[in-house]
Amino acid sequence: MTIRVGSAPDSWGVWFPDDPRQTPWHRFLDEVAEAGYSWIELGPYGYLPTDPARLGDELARRELRVSAGTVFTALHRGPAVWDATWAQVADVAALTRAMGAGHLVVIPEFWRDPVSGEELEPGRLGPQQFANLVSGMERLGHRLREEFGLRMVVHPHADTHLHDEESVTRFLNATDGDIVSLCLDTGHYAYCGGDSVRLIETYGERIGYLHLxxxxxxxxxxxxxxxxxxxxxxxxxxxxxxxxxxxxxxxVLDAARGLGVELFAIVEQDMYPCPPDQPLPIASRTRRFLASCGA
Structure with a gap:
């Protein structure tokens, strides 16, 4: 059983494809390799180069590999958003697959603006919206597997409709475990009052990916x-x-090892925005700490 540790643009203060307050992509790649990581996520689509040949070359020069891509979806809004959602997801999935990765992290859309905190829609789903979320995620998981060979891992996240123990367990109980797996983000789950170890021990067969x-x-x-x-x-x-x-x-790592499966464990420390010289020392210390934990 192997836990493959990596990091992500998020740990360098990156939330958006293009933002002057964010670390430039080439600096992120240089520094994530310098910090001792060999696996990364793609981050927001368009932050890293989207041409597979160029990105592949940039990664190879730094001896980096991609574990997953990431995309936000608003599938609780029902069939009307499917076509636009799939067009967006397909772009991310194609690049993810071209980089040799096997996972796509899917995050439900925010109900509050991620920067300002402005409320954009109600924070709880009605019965039809929850049904839309379940059917939409299952449809998405099927199609990602069939067309791209990717495993979809759904990411509970603060200020989304999938965030705490109640909403996560309800979602897991309502969805097909053969199609819908979970990306457990230990920080977001704790932020929303959840117990990561208990979730792993209770729903271990559904845990397909970790964010540390x-x-x-x-x-x-x-x-x-x-x-x-x-x-x-x-x-x-x-x-x-x-x-x-x-x-x-x-x-958390011990509980994950107890599952007896291979897992990615990708470090993310939300720091948007942050001073440009802040991420590298933190990333280096974090990598050494995880190594001391056997990861």
Missing amino acids: KQVDPRILADVVAQRIPFGPAVRRGVMCEPPNGVPELPP
Whole structure:
């Protein structure tokens, strides 16, 4: 059983394809390799070069490989959004497959703006919207497997409709386990009150991918008390450098090893926006910490 550790543009303050406050893509690639990682995610589509030949060359020069692509979807809005959703997903999936990766991380769309925290729609799904989410994710998972050979892993995320223990377990119980797997993000799940070890022990057969992240419990307490949206919470430093937060990562890794399957465990520390010299030292220390945990 192998846990393959990597990192992602998110740990370099990257949330969008193009933003002058973000680390330039070539610096990210240089620094993620320097920090000791050999696996990366693609991040927002368009941040890294989208031409497969060019991107493949850039990765090979740095001895990097791709574990997954990432895409946001709003499938709870029903069949009317399917065509536009698939067009977007197909672009990401094609690049992901061309880079030799086997996973696509699918995140439900935010109900609050990820930067300003402005409410864009209600934070809870009605019965029909939940049914749309279930059927849409199953349809998407089928098509990604059939057309691209990719395993879809759905990512519960703060300020989306799939975030806490109640919504995650309801979603898992409603979906086909042969088609819909989970990307467990330890930081987001803790941010929303969930227990990652318990989720792995209870729904281990559904865990297809990990994001390793920690939350500063002191900042989180203020965030919860003041009902601060996720974007402003990130700017306060709610996502922190391991091993300074929760959940403790060694028990999570031990529980994951207990599944007896190969898993990617991709480090993500939300830091949008951040000073350009901040990510590399954190990434290097985090890689050394995870190595001390046997990962």
